[in-house]
Amino acid sequence: xxxxxxxxxxxxxxxxxxIGFQREIAELKRIKQEQxxxxxxxxxxxxxxxxEVLDAFDxxxxxxxxxxxxxxKTGQRFVxxxxxxxxKLLRLLRSRHVEPLEFPDNKARMExxxxxxxxxxxxxxxxxxxxxxxxxxxxxxxxxxxxxAEVVTVHNEGPTILSAFSSxxxxxx
Numbered sequence: 227x228x229x230x231x232x233x234x235x236x237x238x239x240x241x242x243x244x245i246g247f248q249r250e251i252a253e254l255k256r257i258k259q260e261q262x263x264x265x266x267x268x269x270x271x272x273x274x275x276x277x278e279v280l281d282a283f284d285x286x287x288x289x290x291x292x293x294x295x296x297x298x299k300t301g302q303r304f305v306x307x308x309x310x311x312x313x314k315l316l317r318l319l320r321s322r323h324v325e326p327l328e329f330p331d332n333k334a335r336m337e338x339x340x341x342x343x344x345x346x347x348x349x350x351x352x353x354x355x356x357x358x359x360x361x362x363x364x365x366x367x368x369x370x371x372x373x374x375a376e377v378v379t380v381h382n383e384g385p386t387i388l389s390a391f392s393s394x395x396x397x398x399x
Contacts, residue, residue, distance in 0.1 A: 283312040327362035344381035
């Protein structure tokens with residue numbers, strides 16, 4: 227480094243400042259990425275909590291099916307109110323680009339499903355979904371599965387699989 231009268235040359239001073247700025251930029255990028263990661267983690271935790279609330283609504287709906295005709299007016303209004311709340315929650319998720327997973331071909335795919343039980347059914351094809359025990363959800367903007375669906379599928383070879391998580395174990399579905 228060339229010094230002029232005890233001072234650093236202008237190009238050396240500029241180089242030091244440039245290096246300092248580059249370090250600051252790198253540090254700011256690292257901090258920004260950390261903040262982004264924390265925000266994504268918090269959003270994921272919130273969504274998982276909302277999915278559990280939707281699961282509770284789905285379970286309530288399963289329990290109500292077939293019994294609605296026996297409810298008095300107050301009970302029927304309660305059912306209508308809970309369905310309205312569920313629809314509002316689903317609309318909120320849709321506004322954030324989150325949709326329930328759908329299976330138009332009724333086949334389980336590993337990237338979208340977790341198979342919690344299997345049953346033999348010679349009339350149906352292997353991996354065909356018999357029931358969806360818990361809905362899965364998809365971030366359609368980011369095209370990523372936020373939560374896999376828990377499903378019961380057909381499996382005609384070997385023993386059937388029953389999971390503690392399946393409502394089919396107790397035959398209460």
